[in-house]
Amino acid sequence: MEALYGTPAAASIRKEIDYLHPHYQAFVKAAPFVALATQGPDGLDVSPRGDPAGFVHLHDDRTLLLPDRRGNSRIDSLRNIVHDPRVALLFLIPGVGETLRVNGRAVITTDPGLLARFAVAGKLPLSVLVVHVEKVFFQCSRAVLRARLWDPAVQIARTALPSTGTILQDLSQAEIDGKAYDAALPGRVKATMY
Known part of the structure; x- marks a missing residue:
């Protein structure tokens, strides 16, 4: 692989540290979205987490606190963490090309x-x-720029894809009524946001 890709630039190495530098803390505070990657006995999982910017709290420069909000109750990520505490986080900030990557180990708490x-x-x-943070670094903006992720000109209407109800009806072989599911979904999401 090194013969194919060469050696990384010095900046690619120097940006990696084992704590949340104030510059990296700024990214965490500005991010309204993070992807949480975990590994367990049944394989890998990546799960979206989102709330208003700053929802991931900085306990100190080596510890992040991430609330687990209501969702589909599959708890794949949490089951994985019980088995293997290693986690990876990818923070995204609308309008910003760089992402922040954090690797570490997590524990689940219900401390009141x-x-x-x-x-x-x-x-x-x-x-x-x-x-508990072990590795932190920012990722350059190339992937986000190539994807034009924040460019309104390439956004598509949700109606261009199958609806949630259509997918569930087809995958459940009509056990789930897709039209009824789609009709109830906006109200259900609003009522169960938190």
């Missing part, structure tokens, strides 16, 4: 004091991930 720090409209997360 920590849960209370993440209350929204009186509703608590079900748990909080305490991520």
